[in-house]
Amino acid sequence: MKLRESERDCHVNIPPFKLIDLFAGAGGLTLGFTTIGNNSFQPIWANDCNKDAVATYRRNFGSHCVLGDILEVFKDSDLRMPEADVVIGGPPCQGFSLLNKNRNSDSRKQLWKPFFEGIERANAKIFVLENVPQLFGSEEYEQIIRIAKKLGYKLACSKLCAADYGVPQVRWRGFIIGSRFADPKTVFPPKKTHYNPDQGALLGGLNGDNGYIANPKPWRTVRDAIADLPAPESTEIGEIPPLNLQFGRNPTPLSLARYQAIPQEGMNRFDLQRIAPELTPPCWIRKKSGGTDLFGRLWWDKPSVTIRTEFFKPEKGRYLHPEQHRPLTHREAARLQSFPDNFQFCGSKSEIAKQIGNAVPPLLAAKIAECVYALLLAGETPC
CATH class of the missing domain: 3.40.50.150 (Vaccinia Virus protein VP39)
Incomplete structure (x- = not known):
């Protein structure tokens, strides 16, 4: 009102x-x-x-x-x-x-x-x-x-x-x-x-x-919220917003190969299994239904799915960037939660992720x- x-x-x-x-x-x-x-x-x-x-x-x-x-x-x-x-x-x-x-x-x-x-x-x-x-x-x-x-x-x-x-x-x-x-x-x-x-x-x-x-x-869409952010260059928390939380991870070669195997918006674990079954974890192959957001890419022109506390783990949900071969950064998740860039978070990477994901x-x-x-x-x- x-x-x-x-x-x-x-x-x-x-x-x-x-x-x-x-x-x-x-x-x-x-x-x-x-x-x-x-x-x-x-x-x-x-x-x-x-x-x-x-x-x-x-x-x-x-x-x-x-x-x-x-x-x-x-x-x-x-x-x-x-x-x-x-x-x-x-x-x-x-x-x-x-x-x-x-x-x-x-x-x-x-x-x-x-x-x-x-x-x-x-x-x-x-x-x-x-x-x-x-x-x-x-x-x-x-x-x-x-x-x-x-x-x-x-x-x-x-x-x-x-x-x-x-x-x-x-x-x-x-x-x-x-x-x-x-x-x-x-x-x-x-x-x-x-x-x-x-x-x-x-x-x-x-x-x-x-x-x-x-x-x-x-x-409002993922594009509206995060398209202006550059690709992360560091894996550590920085000093100056918004890039202080625009850090990435060091994926294993297997994880990176999985990201690259499903390059299009909206793809998920079922596409991974179809395209590269040799890269798909056996537990996903055995799970025939449900979990359509697991290991999924976001869409540029739709809102994101619910941001939870482990948004940096693609195996937990649709948390892959729409086009880059990586999961969401903490800054991207904070923006998708509608936190302004000048809001200051304290704690470790995992603790900040919890704060972002748990917030209204x-x-x-x-x-x-x-x-x-x-x-x-x-x-x-x-x-």
């Missing part, structure tokens, strides 16, 4: 709304919330258990991010968690992910409980909980709804595709927004700003009546933030 100038002008004297980010990671959600309006949100407290993610958060947003397991942090009798208008966060999603074969017994599925403890401690007017869409079909989702309503929150829930909001990536996420004073369904989900050009003709006109803003744009795309987060801001303004007394 985009605010009209008259709405902004009517509330010019309202100070920034205070924001807490739990399970903050690198701060993709916080970045989205702090980039809308003119200092509309002020981050005042955050938490994560990963020291490198906390270092990244602190580098970009300030020293208020607390390092530690949230369960242990909340046990600290000396903890003075401030009150805030909004609590946001994404409890670890691996417990619900279809990629997790042990998800039915994964303890991480219960980390929504300390998230709600944080909401109560902060006395938040609004909360935003983010997770994989599979959350919505779980027993935990029903528990979350019951607890939130018991605490007095009105709720709105939706699955959103990041590509529909300007992120050059087809990434689906689930969001639950709770508000103590107004129905969040009046502002959420946000209207889509971009559309799938392959389906545009089927939508019968793109407008507010079918969930789009006026004159939406086509989905900041552009998507900004659209959620606009909904929350509109809801908060509606609850203020106009000037």
Whole structure:
């Protein structure tokens, strides 16, 4: 939801709304919330258990991010968690992910409980909980709804595709927004700003009546995001953005031969098996179906697939560059996640990759933030 100038002008004297980010990671959600309006949100407290993610958060947003397991942090009798208008966060999603074969017994599925403890401690007017869409079909989702309503929150829930909001990536996420004073369904989900050009003709006109803003744009593509970047020349983290993260790897001769065997956009492991069976791992030959993105090349003129934490390993997904014989670099993955080049990441190569892959795309987060801001303004007394 985009605010009209008259709405902004009517509330010019309202100070920034205070924001807490739990399970903050690198701060993709916080970045989205702090980039809308003119200092509309002020981050005042955050938490994560990963020291490198906390270092990244602190580098970009300030020293208020607390390092530690949230369960242990909340046990600290000396903890003075401030009150805030909004609590946001994404409890670890691996417990619900279809990629997790042990998800039915994964303890991480219960980390929504300390998230709600944080909401109560902060006395938040609004909360935003983010997770994989599979959350919505779980027993935990029903528990979350019951607890939130018991605490007095009105709720709105939706699955959103990041590509529909300007992120050059087809990434689906689930969001639950709770508000103590107004129905969040009046502002959420946000209207889509971009559309799938392959389906545009089927939508019968793109407008507010079918969930789009006026004159939406086509989905942003891999070409839009990374075509201007040169081929990597180093294998180490550099100093000056954007090329500080534009580093490559040292592939084995076998890996390089596999890359070269499938040179066209969209090719994958099945093409490798067809063209060069002698280069194909036996386990892939035995696996006759599924995994069509494994060892796949991206398309220039489509959004990327979901960027996960091991995007630099082509055997994990469709992470080969559209034409160069290599996997994605960290800078390319960060751009496909919609992180700006001036965002500073801390840690080793693998830790930075985790931060990039685990983040909520900041552009998507900004659209959620606009909904929350509109809801908060509606609850203020106009000037």
